[in-house]
Amino acid sequence: MNLPSVRQLECLVAVEKTRHFGRAAEACFITQPALSHQIQQLEGRLGLTLFERDRRRVVPTRAGEALAARARSILGDLRDFSDSAAAFTEPLSGPLRLGVIPTVAPYVLPRTLGVLRNRHPGLELTLREGQTAELVRELFEGNLDVLFLAREADLGGARTLDISRDPFLLAVPTTHPLASRKRARESDLDGEEVLLLEDGHCLRDQALTVCDAAGATELGNFRASSLATLLRLVESGLGVTLLPRISVEAETGPGRSLCVIPFPKNGPARALCLAWRPHALRSGEYKLLGETLRAAIDDRSGH
Structure with a gap:
């Protein structure tokens, strides 16, 4: 032929x-x-x-x-x-193109990249930050090798490896009636005006599902492109929002007019995972990458 x-x-x-x-x-x-x-x-x-x-x-x-x-x-x-040929001489070496969503990348990668570099000096990592649908398309077009994102999104049939459960916390301004609470309940969202990220962010869809079930209303005139902007809007008293735990250390702290309140242990959360094409030859290496990411998140969470 x-x-x-x-x-x-x-x-x-x-x-x-x-x-x-x-x-x-x-x-x-x-x-x-x-x-x-x-x-x-x-x-x-x-x-x-x-x-x-x-x-x-x-x-x-x-x-x-x-x-x-x-x-x-x-x-x-x-x-x-x-690329997989390199794995026969040294695991996690050679080119690797990693796609990461914006609500994960700045909170996990800075700590992880140094560890990866030390453990796997032969790895030639290329990073691509983008929204879920765009990254999944790039994955199946062969422009990316593996993704780090939330499993709840539509991943187009990609094979996945769970990395961590990332609980949501309720972020409210310090003047809010819930600000003094040590624990939040999903029912506390009933009647609240909630600020969310703009369309295209999978975190928006996940938070919207929680809010809709609890009876909250999205404040549709204000949609942010980043968690940092979203929290500034919360501080100004425009509404409340749900914040993933991995972002709390970077996005909150002393001097902020915010209170971040955890839900119970079985409260709302997203599942962070690696995703790759079903027949990818480097799946064993992606599992090694997953171990490094899992250790970085557990260390940040104090587990």
């Missing part, structure tokens, strides 16, 4: 993404005529027209769009195959 080459798959993906032969050629580090030749060869090999093109635009056909998605997955598997 006369199979497509890796270069042809790369060109297919680049053209489908950019919808422009010139920009696709730049992305593939080849000339435009060379890229056009690769696409023509691929179309001839497959017996399909992959793109409709004229002088003004390039539009993928139904076959072109579907096969470009498949090509992304194949290229991701090839990169994974190449």
Whole structure:
């Protein structure tokens, strides 16, 4: 069987993404005529027209769009195959592309990266911070190797490894009637106006589920892009919010007009996990990475 080459798959993906032969050629580090030749060869090999093109635009056909998605997955598997070779000489070495959500990255990674560097000096780690849906798409397109995020989100069938349970705490201004409480109950949220992160953050969806069940109302005119901004709004007396425990040390402290109140042990929480493609060859290494992350979180939590 006369199979497509890796270069042809790369060109297919680049053209489908950019919808422009010139920009696709730049992305593939080849000339435009060379890229056009690769696409023509691929179309001839497959017996399909992959793109409709004229002088003004390039539009993928139904076959072109579907096969470009498949090509992304194949290229991701090839990169994974190449990277996994290093594991046979030294675990957690070579390139590793880690995607992390914004409500986890600043609270866990600073402490973890130093430990990883010391334990696995051959690891070439690349970090990508982004919202869940974006990271999951990048994972299955082969642009990321493993994700660190909340398991409650839609992970598209990725394989997961639980790292830690991250309880929510109730954050209220110091003038709030609940500020003197040592423990909060979910029922305390009934009738409260709750401040949440903007759309796209999985923490928003998880907190909204808790708040809806308790009878709270979202203050929809105010949506923050970060926990730091969210807490400033709480301090100003606009409402209350739910705060993940891993962020408390960094986001609260002396001088803040905030009270952070824990729920009972079985109260609302999210599950932090690693996620990777189901057939990834480096799953054993991801488990080693999980051990390091788990130790860092347990140390921060005082476990």
